[in-house]
Amino acid sequence: MSDATASGVRPVGVAVLGMGTVGAEVIRYMTENAEALAARIGAPLALRGVAVRDLTRDRGMDPELVTADPAALVARDDVDVVVELMGGIDLPRPLLLDALRSGKAVVTANKALLAEYTDELADAADSTQSDLYFEAAVAGAIPVIGPLRRSMAGDQVERVVGIVNGTTNYILSEMGSTGADYSETLAEASRLGYAEADPTADVEGYDAAAKAAILASIAFHSRVSAGDVYREGISRIAPADFESARDMDCTIKLLAICEKLQCADGTEGVSARVYPALLPNSHPLAAVGGAYNAVVVEAEAAGRLMFYGQGAGGSPTASAVLGDLVAAARNKVGAGRAPGESTYAALQVASMDEVATRYHVRMRVADKPGVLALVAAEFSNHGVSIAQVRQTEAETPEGAGEDAEPTAELTVLTHLASERALADTVSALTDQDAVTDVTSVIRLEGMDTE
Numbered sequence: 001m002s003d004a005t006a007s008g009v010r011p012v013g014v015a016v017l018g019m020g021t022v023g024a025e026v027i028r029y030m031t032e033n034a035e036a037l038a039a040r041i042g043a044p045l046a047l048r049g050v051a052v053r054d055l056t057r058d059r060g061m062d063p064e065l066v067t068a069d070p071a072a073l074v075a076r077d078d079v080d081v082v083v084e085l086m087g088g089i090d091l092p093r094p095l096l097l098d099a100l101r102s103g104k105a106v107v108t109a110n111k112a113l114l115a116e117y118t119d120e121l122a123d124a125a126d127s128t129q130s131d132l133y134f135e136a137a138v139a140g141a142i143p144v145i146g147p148l149r150r151s152m153a154g155d156q157v158e159r160v161v162g163i164v165n166g167t168t169n170y171i172l173s174e175m176g177s178t179g180a181d182y183s184e185t186l187a188e189a190s191r192l193g194y195a196e197a198d199p200t201a202d203v204e205g206y207d208a209a210a211k212a213a214i215l216a217s218i219a220f221h222s223r224v225s226a227g228d229v230y231r232e233g234i235s236r237i238a239p240a241d242f243e244s245a246r247d248m249d250c251t252i253k254l255l256a257i258c259e260k261l262q263c264a265d266g267t268e269g270v271s272a273r274v275y276p277a278l279l280p281n282s283h284p285l286a287a288v289g290g291a292y293n294a295v296v297v298e299a300e301a302a303g304r305l306m307f308y309g310q311g312a313g314g315s316p317t318a319s320a321v322l323g324d325l326v327a328a329a330r331n332k333v334g335a336g337r338a339p340g341e342s343t344y345a346a347l348q349v350a351s352m353d354e355v356a357t358r359y360h361v362r363m364r365v366a367d368k369p370g371v372l373a374l375v376a377a378e379f380s381n382h383g384v385s386i387a388q389v390r391q392t393e394a395e396t397p398e399g400a401g402e403d404a405e406p407t408a409e410l411t412v413l414t415h416l417a418s419e420r421a422l423a424d425t426v427s428a429l430t431d432q433d434a435v436t437d438v439t440s441v442i443r444l445e446g447m448d449t450e
């Protein structure tokens with residue numbers, strides 16, 4: 001990095017807000033690869049300052065550059081590009097709005113902020129013809145925002161399905177392959193820098209929902225925010241679910257699914273949803289293990305495309321941030337601008353009740369004549385067609401007396417059914433005395449047959 005103007009070229013001034021897992025790596029690569037970046041941009045990058053919370057920590061850099069006042073840093077006249085890697089919403093939101101409204105480019109990895117406030121940020125960027133880049137906000141190192149925004153701008157995207165959270169994919173992969181304990185695996189994901197500061201956002205699906213909102217908005221040129229995304233996390237997935245998955249030659253993945261569908265009123269709409277799902281081992285996303293992410297895009301002309309790579313961690317995420325930084329800096333040098341946000345299609349977001357999927361329902365029932373018929377009747381009464389049923393003897397619960405009724409575990413795999421029909425079926429089953437417990441309901445995705 002350099003402030004020198006020996007070549008007569010004005011450097012591009014950069015403010016980095018946050019020097020944690022991602023920010024530290026961005027600054028390291030900016031420093032180590034300064035010459036190559038300058039050659040690609042056509043001007044050197046000059047780091048004007050780095051905002052952190054804790055000024056007492058040694059950051060291994062000139063202390064003069066480190067500040068606890070991000071607003072003052074953003075406001076400096078010699079800052080052209082603001083790179084936001086702090087996270088959160090309330091703190092970065094006004095900072096980035098101020099930056100964009102004063103004509104500075106913004107690069108951010110902050111999916112939580114974007115999933116709520118892209119409209120506001122995009123308006124601010126439009127007001128000064130500034131750039132707003134956020135490749136790192138979805139799927140870490142994987143270029144997927146750029147391809148959707150630019151390479152596929154002439155195509156009609158129909159569906160985007162992805163594994164977009166590294167922490168949960170790491171946890172599910174470990175649980176599936178080694179039977180590892182959920183909490184231990186989560187602690188390891190945090191240690192490796194995959195998990196958010198509060199891992200609830202990862203394990204309960206909020207992080208994936210924010211990414212689904214961003215993907216759906218861009219893919220379908222419509223406004224989808226995090227609150228529009230149906231969301232379930234992985235904290236209720238049990239070892240027994242993996243046993244069922246193995247029996248069906250499936251695995252379990254937390255999927256983000258964004259697709260066009262026909263709404264109940266006949267208009268075209270968008271569904272965006274996140275939940276753990278059974279996926280056949282033959283599906284391309286089933287082989288995506290560890291903290292890796294992958295996104296499959298299906299489009300009218302392109303057909304099916306798959307993007308795969310490291311979805312979390314400091315260094316991989318820094319790659320996407322640096323790509324955006326180079327693009328933003330080039331635009332500063334060449335007075336150009338990246339394509340802005342487009343929401344012209346304005347598709348409505350469909351409710352989850354309008355979505356149809358297949359289901360794997362596991363329940364504990366009394367093991368006596370007529371129970372299987374009764375269970376089958378409840379599915380039939382609600383218009384849910386059964387594809388497979390499997391019954392195994394259930395272990396007697398601890399402490400149950402010798403005269404306790406024998407129970408069995410029943411797993412039912414359905415054909416395509418609506419969420420409403422399935423929810424009504426489960427509610428009716430729960431009311432039956434012969435059904436002790438509906439232990440789990442997991443959706444099944446990626447099967448060709450209906």
Ligand code: NAP
Pocket residue numbers: 017018019020021022023051052053054055068070084085086087088091109110111112136137140193194195196197311312313314317
């Ligand atoms: P992090 O490790 O928690 O780092 C956050 C940084 O922001 C720290 O340097 C912290 O300062 C600074 N900060 C926090 N509050 C501040 C305040 N009030 N004033 C000044 N500085 C403040 O976070 P991260 O994992 O790097 O994530 C950064 C962003 O990237 C988030 O939006 C996250 O969602 C996104 N992201 C992360 C990953 C990943 O794998 N980690 C991947 C993709 C996207 P101190 O150092 O003093 O604490």
Ligand code: HSE
Pocket residue numbers: 137139140164165166167168194195196202207311312313
């Ligand atoms: N916590 C996120 C994950 C970081 O695990 O995928 C990447 O956005």
